Amino acid sequence: MTNKRYLIETWGCQMNEHDSEKISGILRSLGYKEAENRNNADLIIFNTCLVRENAELKVYGNIGELKRLKRKNKDLTVAICGCMMQKKEVRDVIREKYKQVDIIFGTHNIHKLPELLENYRQSDNMLIDVWEDSGEIIEQIPTKRKYDYKAFLNIMYGCNNFCTYCIVPYTRGREKSRNPEEILKEVNRLAKEGFKEITLLGQNVNSYGKTLNSKMTFAELLRKINEVDGIKRIRFMTSHPKDLSDELIYAIRDCENICKHIHLPFQAGSNKILKLMNRKYTKEQYLDLMYKIRQEIPEIAITTDIIVGFPNETEKDFEETLDVVRKSRFDSAFTFLYSVREGTPAAKMENQIPDKVKHERFQKLLDTLHPISYENNKRTIGKTFDVLVEGVSKNDDTMYTGRTGTNKLVHFKANEEFIGKIVNVKINSVKTWSLQGEIVD
Secondary structure, three states: OOOOOEEEEEEOOOOHHHHHHHHHHHHHHOEEOOOHHHOOOOOOEEEEOOOOOHHHHHHHHHHHHHHHHHHHOOOOEEEEHHHHHOOHHHHHHHHHOOOOOOOOOOOOOOOHHHHHHHHHHHHHOOOOOOOOOOOOOOOOOOOOOOOOEEEEEEEEEOOOOOOOOOHHHHOOOOOEEOOOOHHHHHHHHHHHHHOOOEEEEOOOOOOOOOOOOOOHHHHHHHHHHHHOOOOEEEEEEOOOOOHOHHHHHHHHHHOOEEOEEEEEOOOOOHHHHHHHHHOOOOOHHHHHHHHHHHHOOOOOEEEEEEEEEOOOOOOOHHHHHHHHHHHOOEEEEEEOOOOOOOOOOOHHOOOOOOOOHHHHHHHHHHHHHHHHHHHHHOOOOOOEEEEEEEEEEEOOOOEEEEEEEOOOEEEEOOOOOOOOOOOEEEEEEEOOOOEEEEEEE
């Protein structure tokens, strides 16, 4: 055992957040305790993201700042892991320019961290151990959950879609589904420990089960999880439109504990651009899917991802995107300016869009999205929702926040005794991104 302290800093998606929970669990099993900040840490780990350029630049900036800490604390160990490390060019840059880094590992060998730490102690040279693929899913890795009332849970790893703008298949590997027995064991364990909400994670949860010997669909898995006593809310992300089945729509409709919210990225409205993105559906198919979901589940909230300025996007193509937004009436959207990710097919495409044009289109997109989000929120005024209380508001320390089953953020008066509980909140006023209300009996 050790008295050493660790600090993990995470960039990226929920998958990265959950990986950090596993890293934290492994370190605690070795006797480490969590440090309050970088200055009192003996081990600093950066868990990195390669999907967005901004996240990558932040990582390099933060690695540079660690040089000062290494001078002050000769025993400080610095490790970097995550998606950035799966790219050889990134590893080469770090090896050449950032001598303060001690250990580099990837997305597939988190479970080897104890061995990596021991090997580094014995050699005292920069240690690089990145696997191209894990080959098999490693179960029962110790996990230190960030919260004690809601939890992330991987049901699958990797991606087979190869969208032309996305680096994920190259950093997370090919698609692999966990055995349903292992997933259900973990869900039951979380229920016994008092967790009320779980979020099932996968790059494309709709294709869950395709790599299993005994086939099980995602909808079938959801129905089984819905039967577990104690779990009050089941969320999942992310869904790919090409694999969203009627069976899944019916499962969301029928199962009491499945939250009535779906995140369904459409990315672009032009069929020409969708084909260049390798998304494998058309605008018309996406809109038909939206209609079907809303017909079966009228109360559902639908959110999405949209990319602006993909190579070869014309004004006419962009207008097709705005048309999908107007017709779909999303509750909210993650919106992105297309950024070149080296190693993806889109990075080599001709007719890259100038930044000025991207920004102009991006503003038009926001001007279309925001009024729709606000109008959707206005419909909640006077209604009462079940809200899972998550803690003090980041913007106003006199208020607490939580989310509805439809994933809308709500602010209300409460105290710390309510954290982790599901309460009834009546909505009194709304903004574009949030609701405000009061707890009622």
